[in-house]
Amino acid sequence: MEYEVQFVEHGDREARFVARPMTPAFANGIRRAMLADVPTFSIDTVRVIENSSVMFDEQIGLRLGLVPLTTPPGEFEHGDEVTLSLDVSGPDREAAAETRTAYSGDLVANDPMVEPADENVPVIDLKSDQRLQIEADAVLDVGQEHAKHQGGVAVGYRHLQRVEDAGPRGEFDDDETRIVRGVIEEGAPEHAVTDASDGDLVATETFDNNLRNRYPDRELELTDVEEAFVFHVETDGSLSADQLVEEAAGSLRSRGVELAEAVQL
Amino acid sequence: MMVPVRCFTCGNVVGEHWEEFKQRTREADDPEDPEKVLDDLGIDRHCCRRMLVSHKDLVDIVAPYQ
Structure with missing residues (x-):
């Protein structure tokens, strides 16, 4: 057709x-x-090394999970993991009234194909003597599992x-x-x-x-x-709109093929 | 506390635009109309617009009690 x-x-x-x-x-x-x-990468597990910010570890983890990560189609398989790290310290003691913000763009991935799609999402404001140091595992999963893996908006x-x-x-x-x-x-x-x-x-x-x-x-x-x-x-940036539609059509097709094979007499 | 990363209703990433929105509507010497700024940033749906319009940063307020 x-x-x-x-x-x-x-x-x-x-x-x-x-x-x-x-x-x-x-x-x-x-x-x-x-x-x-359509699967996209999203942070799923966070190992907190130091968090002396005003927010709890879980709150930070939730915010990191919602940051869209670029996901080149066809390069990864369902369940693959990519590790990202973030280490941001507040300003020095002298500038006590100042604030340093940790942004999504401060996340560094061990795979250059996966990076934050938007770099200016504030994760947390840090005052002097505060520090956020984390290691996070992003996993490739589908929107069915969790809305943070949803590529389409x-x-x-x-x-x-x-x-x-x-x-x-x-x-x-x-x-x-x-x-x-x-x-x-x-x-x-x-x-x-x-x-x-x-x-x-x-x-x-x-x-x-x-x-x-x-x-x-x-x-x-x-x-x-x-x-x-x-x-x-509309996409959240993890894929382009074209890629999203192609991937969706592809997933429908593979379901159809699977069904046709399963019911063959 | 901190601006939500995504719109609660549709899931669009709104946190991305918060600093520019705050700068242009509240901190600039010549503050602009929030309506125009949101249009300019491409935040079209009213679910996403309310996320920024109704947000207040509270980190500075809670920081002393840590």
């Missing part, structure tokens, strides 16, 4: 695309695979909607907004304020989610396009 994918927005960590033709069940399968089945989809002209608006009609979110398929290009052609995909942000801005003085009819879904994918 071949699917047609058209990108509406395409960034490193964020993407929006229309995929068709697919059933709602398959679209939801991809969404769920992105959330639960706010991943979702909605139907693609087609906008069609339904005649002129009454001169004395109320000036109500006509809000639509996501992506529309152009079906009334002659009435749009910008140049457009039939079948164009338009993100609703371009007209402030209000159809009245794009088609002034026209009545419009919105219909769901059968078997077409607009996906919005």
Whole structure:
């Protein structure tokens, strides 16, 4: 089965695309695979050597676990471990009022492929004479196991909607907004304020989610396009949006293959 | 105490932007409107926005009692 994918927005960590033709069940399968089945590294065990900060070891451990770590797909296997260390001391005694902050970027990994995806996440503020020295094991696991291993953030989809002209608006009609979110398929290009052609995909942000801005003085009819879904994918930085979608599709495929092999008569 | 690493609701990493947000809205000589700063930082959802808007650093307050 071949699917047609058209990108509406395409960034490193964020993407929006229309995929068709697919059933709602398959679209939801991809969404769920992105959330639960794509493995990412996350700190799971922390050995505290010294923690004289104002937070308990467990609190620090929780914060470290939530820091996203880059996970190159295909390089590691489920359950692999990478060790990271962090050693930050507060300022010297002379500058007693000062604070030194330990950031996620201070984490040093023993494998150069795994590093904090965001470097400015404050872990803990340290005053003079305080020190945080830890060793941590990051493990490759899936979102099903713990949300910290989830590569996707706010991943979702909605139907693609087609906008069609339904005649002129009454001169004395109320000036109500006509809000639509996501992506529309152009079906009334002659009435749009910008140049457009039939079948164009338009993100609703371009007209402030209000159809009245794009088609002034026209009545419009919105219909769901059968078997077409607009996906919005955002990642926490451990993978790029492209990698996340590919990995999710790959995991669905391997499940399918596994099932086909298991039920062969 | 410290700013949450992630948004409680959606899991987006918000801690990353805290220092810039704090600097631009509270510590700068010419503080900016938090709404504009959040838009600028790309924190679009209201679940993530409330994480930064409603946060207060407390380390300095509890530090003397350690």
